[in-house]
Every structure is written in C-alpha cells, then in structure tokens.
Amino acid sequence: xxxxxxxxxxxxxxxxxxxxxxxxxxxxxxxxxxxxxxxxxxxxxxxxxxxxxxxxxxxxxxxxxxxxxxxxxxxxxxxxxxxxxxxxxxxxxxxxxxxxxxxxxxxxxxxxxxxxxxxxxxxxxxxxxxxxxx
Amino acid sequence: xxxxxxxxxxxxxxxxxxxxxxxxxxxxxxxxxxxxxxxxxxxxxxxxxxxxxxxxxxxxxxxxxxxxxxxxxxxxxxxxxxxxxxxxxxxxxxxxxxxxxxxxxxxxxxxxxxxxxxxxxxxxxxxxxxxxxxxxxxxxxxxxxxxxx
Numbered sequence: 001x002x003x004x005x006x007x008x009x010x011x012x013x014x015x016x017x018x019x020x021x022x023x024x025x026x027x028x029x030x031x032x033x034x035x036x037x038x039x040x041x042x043x044x045x046x047x048x049x050x051x052x053x054x055x056x057x058x059x060x061x062x063x064x065x066x067x068x069x070x071x072x073x074x075x076x077x078x079x080x081x082x083x084x085x086x087x088x089x090x091x092x093x094x095x096x097x098x099x100x101x102x103x104x105x106x107x108x109x110x111x112x113x114x115x116x117x118x119x120x121x122x123x124x125x126x127x128x129x130x131x132x133x134x
Numbered sequence: 135x136x137x138x139x140x141x142x143x144x145x146x147x148x149x150x151x152x153x154x155x156x157x158x159x160x161x162x163x164x165x166x167x168x169x170x171x172x173x174x175x176x177x178x179x180x181x182x183x184x185x186x187x188x189x190x191x192x193x194x195x196x197x198x199x200x201x202x203x204x205x206x207x208x209x210x211x212x213x214x215x216x217x218x219x220x221x222x223x224x225x226x227x228x229x230x231x232x233x234x235x236x237x238x239x240x241x242x243x244x245x246x247x248x249x250x251x252x253x254x255x256x257x258x259x260x261x262x263x264x265x266x267x268x269x270x271x272x273x274x275x276x277x278x279x280x281x282x283x
Binding site: 015021024025027028029030031045054055056058059060062063065066067070071072073075076077078079080081082127130 | 158161162164165166167168170172173182183184188189190191192195196199216217219220221222223224225226227230273275
C-alpha cells in the first residue's frame with residue numbers, strides 16, 4: 001500500500017441489500033427506527049417504502065476501504081452525507097448498491113479515499129471519504 | 135417553527151459507560167459483511183499491533199445514536215422525533231476502538247439553523263476511554279423536516 005498514489009482505484013464492491021440485512025444491521029447497530037423495517041411506518045412519513053439505514057450504506061462504503069486496507073485501525077477518519085434513500089423491496093433479490101473508491105489525495109502517508117455509492121444508477125452518498133494510514 | 139438557537143453550545147453529560155466487547159464487534163462486522171481477521175480474531179489483531187479486535191470505522195454509531203434519544207427526551211428543545219432525518223455523519227478516530235474499551239460519550243449541540251423550512255442541528259459527540267483520553271470525535275447533522283415540506 002505504500003506505493004499508492006492519487007488516482008489509484010480500489011477494488012469495487014457490490015452489495016445486494018435485503019430486508020434481512022436491514023434487520024441484522026438494526027440489531028447490530030441498535031438503530032430500531034421503524035422506517036428501516038416497517039412499510040406501514042415508512043409510507044406514513046412519505047417514503048416509498050422501507051429504506052436502508054444511511055449508516056448501513058456508510059458502513060458498506062467503509063467496508064470497501066477496509067477490505068482493501070485490511071485493518072479497520074488504519075481508518076483515521078470517515079464521513080458521508082446522506083443524499084438519497086435506498087429503497088429495499090420485500091423480496092429475495094434486495095436492492096443492489098454499487099461502491100467504487102478512488103484515492104484522491106496522499107499526504108504524509110495518509111490517503112484520502114473518495115467513495116461513490118450508487119443505487120438505481122444514482123448516487124446515494126455525497127462527500128463520502130475515508131482517511132487511511134498507508 | 136424553528137428550534138431555539140439558545141441551545142447552541144449546550145452539552146449533555148455522559149451516561150453509563152459502554153464496554154466494547156469482542157462479541158459486539160463481531161456482530162457488527164458480520165452485519166456489514168466485514169470478514170477482516172483484525173475485527174474477528176484477537177491473535178490477528180495483536181499481530182497487527184492492536185490490544186484486541188478492532189471495531190469497524192462506523193461501529194461507534196452504536197454510542198452516538200443515543201444522542202438522538204437524549205435530544206428527543208429534552209422537553210425544552212422540543213425535537214419532533216418523527217420528522218428527524220440523519221443528514222450526515224463523520225468520525226475522527228484519535229485511536230481505534232478495540233474490545234475491552236470502556237467508553238463515555240459527551241454530546242454537545244454545536245449549531246442550530248433553519249433553511250428552506252427545515253431545522254438543522256449539528257451535534258458533536260466526544261467519546262473518551264476509561265483514562266479520559268479522547269478516542270473519537272463524531273459529528274452528525276440532524277435534519278428536522280418542516281411541517282409543510
């Protein structure tokens with residue numbers, strides 16, 4: 001990883017997110033907001049249906065980074081803005097989110113990775129970055 | 135109606151310390167499909183120079199989500215939980231969280247402003263270890279959607 005330079009592209013990641021994944025993430029993260037498991041509640045607040053936790057999408061974006069870096073301890077910082085919901089249907093296929101990452105800066109042995117997350121052809125995160133110690 | 139800007143700078147003291155366990159790290163890692171040995175195997179973590187298994191980069195959301203409850207339970211702030219949306223999130227790790235850490239969270243409202251009929255809160259969470267050393271600084275923007283938006 002020490003020869004990583006600006007423009008380096010990380011191995012991409014695609015995840016098919018199902019309702020079961022959302023339930024598992026809800027339990028793991030202790031985020032039991034019903035918009036992530038109840039269509040009734042989700043539609044009552046104006047959503048098309050159950051949506052993925054923004055933090056779940058952000059966690060997957062960082063998994064792209066840690067799969068590459070091999071050590072979560074190398075991630076010094078991470079951030080993301082949640083711009084569009086990922087609607088997760090109640091079926092076996094789920095919602096496919098496609099992640100790609102590019103090194104956009106290297107300074108003093110720390111790489112900035114900018115991650116793009118796309119669902120249904122549109123980005124769902126903005127300014128998704130991670131600072132990774134090389 | 136906008137949130138009261140006099141709440142800018144208000145700090146909520148830490149609650150009961152949270153103990154990070156190997157089991158919770160493994161559960162969280164599994165939920166996000168993270169199979170890296172340093173987050174599952176204490177030996178692999180030690181070989182990489184860590185004290186114990188390492189939490190994934192967004193693991194500490196477990197602690198910082200509690201701020202929503204804290205804020206929603208402050209009757210003076212008057213936050214409408216049903217209209218609350220997570221706008222953005224960041225974590226700056228001063229050191230990695232590992233199993234065995236005992237952590238406390240102090241929550242501070244950094245900013246409140248209204249824009250296009252919505253209220254925005256910027257909330258900082260300072261996470262410290264047993265020795266009082268800073269472990270992570272989290273920032274969340276929470277959006278309270280307006281009645282007519």
